Amino acid sequence: MDDIKKQQIRSCIEAGNVKKGLEDAGFDRFQCMEIEKGLENGIDVYRYADLDFDASQMKAIRLGLEAGMDVSPFADPKYDYMQMEEIKQAIEENMDLSEICNPSFDYSVMREIRLAEHLNYDMTRYAKKGYSGGILRQIRKARQLEIDLNFFVEEGYDEYQLHEIRKGIQNCVDITQYLMHEYNGEQMKQLRLGLEANIDITPYAMIGFSSGQMEQIRLGIEAGIDVESYADPFVDALEMAEIRKELQGEPNAQTMDELQSQEILLGLASGVDVSLYADSGYDFKQMEQIRLGLEHGIDVTSFLDSAIPGAKMMEIRTNLELEACRSN
Numbered sequence: 001m002d003d004i005k006k007q008q009i010r011s012c013i014e015a016g017n018v019k020k021g022l023e024d025a026g027f028d029r030f031q032c033m034e035i036e037k038g039l040e041n042g043i044d045v046y047r048y049a050d051l052d053f054d055a056s057q058m059k060a061i062r063l064g065l066e067a068g069m070d071v072s073p074f075a076d077p078k079y080d081y082m083q084m085e086e087i088k089q090a091i092e093e094n095m096d097l098s099e100i101c102n103p104s105f106d107y108s109v110m111r112e113i114r115l116a117e118h119l120n121y122d123m124t125r126y127a128k129k130g131y132s133g134g135i136l137r138q139i140r141k142a143r144q145l146e147i148d149l150n151f152f153v154e155e156g157y158d159e160y161q162l163h164e165i166r167k168g169i170q171n172c173v174d175i176t177q178y179l180m181h182e183y184n185g186e187q188m189k190q191l192r193l194g195l196e197a198n199i200d201i202t203p204y205a206m207i208g209f210s211s212g213q214m215e216q217i218r219l220g221i222e223a224g225i226d227v228e229s230y231a232d233p234f235v236d237a238l239e240m241a242e243i244r245k246e247l248q249g250e251p252n253a254q255t256m257d258e259l260q261s262q263e264i265l266l267g268l269a270s271g272v273d274v275s276l277y278a279d280s281g282y283d284f285k286q287m288e289q290i291r292l293g294l295e296h297g298i299d300v301t302s303f304l305d306s307a308i309p310g311a312k313m314m315e316i317r318t319n320l321e322l323e324a325c326r327s328n
Contacts, residue, residue, distance in 0.1 A: 005049055007236055008021070008024075008025050009022065009025050009049050010046070011047070012025065013035075013039070013049070017101075018032075018036060018039065019328060021033055022035060022049075024073075025041075025051070026051055026063050026238050027051065027149065028055070030054075030055035031054070031055045031201070032109070033051070033055070034048070034055055034058035034059050035048075035049050035058070035061055037062060037324060038062045038065070038066075039064075041066055043062065043065040043066055044065060045062075047065060047071060047075055048061040048062060048063060048065075048071075048075060050077070052077040053077055054081075055083060056080075056081035057077065057079070057081050058078065058086065060074070060081050060084035060085055060285075061075050061084070062087055063073070063088075064084075064233075065087070066184070069088065069091060069092075070091070070271075072322070073091065073097050073101055074087040074088065075085055075100070075235065076103075078103040079103055080107070082108045083110060084108075084150040085107070086100065086107050086110035086111050086114060087100060087101060087110065088198035089114060090114050091164070093117070095114060096117075098116060098306055099113055099117070099122075100113050102127075105127055106132070107136075108132070108133025108134065108136075108304075109127045109131075109133045109136060109140065110137035111133065112127075112133055112137055112139075113127055113136070115138045116139075116143070116185075116315025117294050119143055119144065120191065121140070121142065121143050121238060123136055123139065126153070132159060134159030135153060135162060136161055137159065137165055138162035138166055139153060141166060142162075142166045142169075145170055147164075147166060147170065147318075149162055149165065149166060152165050152200050155181075156181065157158060157181070158185070159185075160184065160186070161181075161183070161184070161185050161188055163185060164178070164188035164189050164192050165179070165188070165194060167189075168188075169191045169312070170193070171192075171196055173195035173196055174195060175192075176197070176319055177191060177195060177201065177205065178191035178192060178195075178205070178325065181206045183207065184211065184250075184268035185228065185270065185271075186211035186271030186272075187207075187209070187210075187211045187214055187271075189203075189211065190204070190211055190215050190218050191205060191214070191258065193218060194218045194221070194222075197218075197222050199218070199221045200221065201218070203217055203221065203227055203228075203231045204217035204218060204221075204227075204231060204232070209233055209234040210237060210271070211234070211271040212237030212240075212271065212274065213233065213236070213240055214266075215237070215238045215243050215273065215275075216230070216237055216240035217230075217231050217240070219244060219275075220244045220247070220248075223244075223248050225244070225247045225248060226247070227244075229243060230244065231242040231249070232259055236268075236307070237274070238264065238268070238278075241278070242263070244303070245274075252263045255285070256280050259284035260280065260282070260287055261283045262284070263277070263287035263288055263291055264277075264278050264285050265268075266286070266291060267291045267294065267295075268294050270291075271300075272294035272295055273294060274291075276290060276294065276300065276304060277290040277304075278308065279306070281306040282306050283310065283312055284305065285310030285311075285313075286308070286313055287301070288310070288311045288313050289310055289317050290313070291305070291315035292317060293317045293320070296317075296321055298317065298320045298321055298324055299320070300317070302316060302320070303316045
């Protein structure tokens with residue numbers, strides 16, 4: 001921001017005509033609110049009263065100043081709000097900021113560098129190579145278990161595949177049976193679960209099967225039924241589920257409307273366990289919240305109840321996602 005604008009802001013603040021003066025200078029109402037809050041709390045608002053900062057960045061700086069923190073390492077428009085929050089956390093943990101203060105690092109990368117510091121493990125070598133925060137997260141979680149994923153990272157497996165490789169090593173299964181790059185993470189998961197259940201995974205260890213189809217074949221084998229009648233890539237997962245249930249003597253699900261069916265198809269496309277909500281007792285809004293929870297990797301059991309309205313499910317889901325984010 002140029003010096004004329006800065007002087008205009010200082011003049012309107014000193015004159016006490018804050019809101020009008022800030023609006024005339026080009027600040028939106030949310031930026032004005034952050035500056036006004038800072039003035040009310042007696043902090044140096046000139047550290048962030050700058051049009052180059054959006055309201056969320058201003059908030060991060062304001063809260064840092066109110067906590068008596070040296071904000072200079074992150075009071076820079078090059079950092080977004082989430083990056084600023086990670087740097088603030090690093091400051092509170094007395095971390096070497098040279099490892100984390102890099103605007104090219106996504107906030108999730110910064111977080112993993114910070115959390116790996118607790119393990120005395122240098123994650124910056126992966127960050128500098130451009131690996132995502134998700135991949136760094138798997139490396140960190142593996143490190144906690146003294147598992148080395150370095151080979152698999154260098155081989156180009158994505159974060160979801162790395163998760164399944166890590167889980168397989170952790171649970172002592174033969175991961176070589178699902179290490180093909182062509183398998184996505186959800187397909188690897190179905191193969192891993194089969195190995196953990198000590199079943200023969202060969203009937204569904206085929207790239208042509210989706211993860212949803214793999215799941216239905218795995219469930220059939222685990223139930224001890226003959227899956228040959230439906231272990232076919234041309235039979236979709238929903239039809240497989242109907243055949244499996246019939247073979248197991250389970251009642252068929254009631255007919256679902258178009259919107260409910262769409263939620264199941266979306267779940268199958270993203271590779272989640274649609275059997276958790278493929279029930280006509282859920283309306284499509286409830287199905288949507290369960291699907292989103294599964295896609296975001298949270299435990300949905302607390303709202304797997306058709307008596308809970310969709311709006312309430314959304315509230316529970318978002319709170320669980322926030323808790324998971326904080327814990328990570």
